[in-house]
Amino acid sequence: MRRLLLLALGLISGSMWAASDTTQWSFPAIYGVSFNQTVLRQWNAGGQNNLAAGAIVRQQAIAVRGKWRWEQLLDATYSLNIQEGVARKIDDKLEYAARFDYLLREDPLWKVSGFSSFKTQFVKGFAKPGDTVYVSRAFAPAYGIAGLGLTHKTDGLDLYASPVTAKFTWVLDSALSANGGFGLLPGQRFRQELGLYGNARFQRSFKGGIKMDLRLNAFANYLQDPFSVDLDSDLLLVYKNKGPLSITLRSQNLFDRDVLLRDTNADGKLDASGIQTKQFMGLGLTYEFGKK
Numbered sequence: 674m675r676r677l678l679l680l681a682l683g684l685i686s687g688s689m690w691a692a693s694d695t696t697q698w699s700f701p702a703i704y705g706v707s708f709n710q711t712v713l714r715q716w717n718a719g720g721q722n723n724l725a726a727g728a729i730v731r732q733q734a735i736a737v738r739g740k741w742r743w744e745q746l747l748d749a750t751y752s753l754n755i756q757e758g759v760a761r762k763i764d765d766k767l768e769y770a771a772r773f774d775y776l777l778r779e780d781p782l783w784k785v786s787g788f789s790s791f792k793t794q795f796v797k798g799f800a801k802p803g804d805t806v807y808v809s810r811a812f813a814p815a816y817g818i819a820g821l822g823l824t825h826k827t828d829g830l831d832l833y834a835s836p837v838t839a840k841f842t843w844v845l846d847s848a849l850s851a852n853g854g855f856g857l858l859p860g861q862r863f864r865q866e867l868g869l870y871g872n873a874r875f876q877r878s879f880k881g882g883i884k885m886d887l888r889l890n891a892f893a894n895y896l897q898d899p900f901s902v903d904l905d906s907d908l909l910l911v912y913k914n915k916g917p918l919s920i921t922l923r924s925q926n927l928f929d930r931d932v933l934l935r936d937t938n939a940d941g942k943l944d945a946s947g948i949q950t951k952q953f954m955g956l957g958l959t960y961e962f963g964k965k
Contacts, residue, residue, distance in 0.1 A: 695738070701963035702732040703886075703911065705921050707752075707955025727752030727764060727955055729921065731886070731909070733963070740776035742784070745769070750923070751795055752953055761802050764923070764953050767811075768792040772833070774824055784824040786833060788872065792816045813846035814855040818892070820870050831874040838870035840892055856931025868894040882914040884961070904928045911959055919959035925951045 711723040729750045736743040752764035770790035777783045793815035797807040822835030842864040844850045844857055853859035873889040890905040906926045913919035926948060933943040 697737045699735045699963055700733065701735070701961075703729065703909075703959065703961050704732075705729045705911070705919065705957060705959035707921055707957030709955060721756050724755045725752065725763070725955070727953060727957075729909075729923070742774040742776070743771070744774070745771045750953075752955075756802075759802055762796060762798065764951065765794040765796060765798065766792070766925075767795055772824070782826045784826075785821075786824040786835075787819075787821050788833060788835065788838075788870075789819040790817065807849075809849070810846055813844045813849045815843040815845070817841040817843075818870060822870070829875060829877050831872075833872040835870045838868060838892065840866040840868065840870070840894075842866075854932070856929070866892075866894045867896055868892055868899065882912055884911045884913075885909070898930070901930045902928075903930065911961070913959055913961075917958050918956065920954070920956055921959060922954045923952070 705728065707725075707727045709723070709725040711720070713720045713722055727750070730747065731749075732747045734745040746769070748766065748768040748770075750764050750766045752762065754761050754763050768790065769792075771788070773787040774784040775786075777785055793812050794809065795811060798809040799806075800808050818838060818840050820835035820838030822833055822838070825832045842856055844855055844862055850857070850862045851859060853861070857864050869892070871889075871891045873887075875887045876885065878884050886909040888905075888907045892903045893899050893901070894903075904927070906924075908922075908924045910922040911919055912921075927950075928946065928948050930946045932946055932949075934947040934949065935945040936943055937945045
């Protein structure tokens with residue numbers, strides 16, 4: 674199945690570049706950095722020195738040639754918090770996604786699409802400050818998706834649905850693999866699933882300098898409990914009026930039934946999935962350029 678999907682994506686790419694029309698490129702992007710610092714000296718009410726810094730990159734590359742369209746997205750985020758000399762990451766994401774579209778109909782807009790994505794993180798992650806045993810690292814875990822489907826686009830909203838999608842999970846670390854987790858059995862380093870996949874992306878600029886970029890993903894495994902759906906939402910809000918300063922808010926929510934997070938039997942063992950939530954807000958500099 675994986676070979677058929679990769680072959681189909683390769684044929685789409687080859688057909689696109691064999692077309693005779695001129696390719697038009699655009700590179701819309703958002704680059705941002707944010708900082709937050711607290712310094713205390715003989716402060717009677719108490720508290721801790723604190724420094725937080727973060728960076729975000731959301732770079733797109735869009736190529737259009739005749740009825741073909743190729744969209745690529747690099748989404749990278751990293752944030753660090755330092756308290757009393759102890760550093761701990763608070764956000765860490767590296768994702769690449771690509772989609773080939775072939776125009777079927779303009780009004781309403783429908784396309785046949787080939788979609789793929791890969792997601793992991795930059796550095797090791799720890800459950801609590803001061804821990805020496807990490808619970809995640811680059812490529813442990815890593816997730817990949819590849820599939821064929823249909824895309825509908827209207828007024829800033831992209832909808833993609835694929836009835837045949839392969840999902841891959843890697844844990845390329847011996848220690849983490851031996852412990853199991855991330856939907857894999859102890860000692861297992863790779864898992865493949867086949868199911869139904871849906872993706873939605875909504876982008877809109879509002880009055881007052883507010884820009885929103887919302888991405889939603891859903892996957893249902895045909896081979897194991899197809900009515901239990903894995904969900905992933907990612908919301909990015911940027912407020913920037915006049916001047917270089919901006920306020921960035923990012924919120925991500927995940928539900929994966931294969932990731933155990935709760936101890937429902939009070940026996941010290943995780944046995945139930947749950948909703949994972951991550952939010953980050955910062956004041957800093959944001960630069961947006963390019964057109965879609």
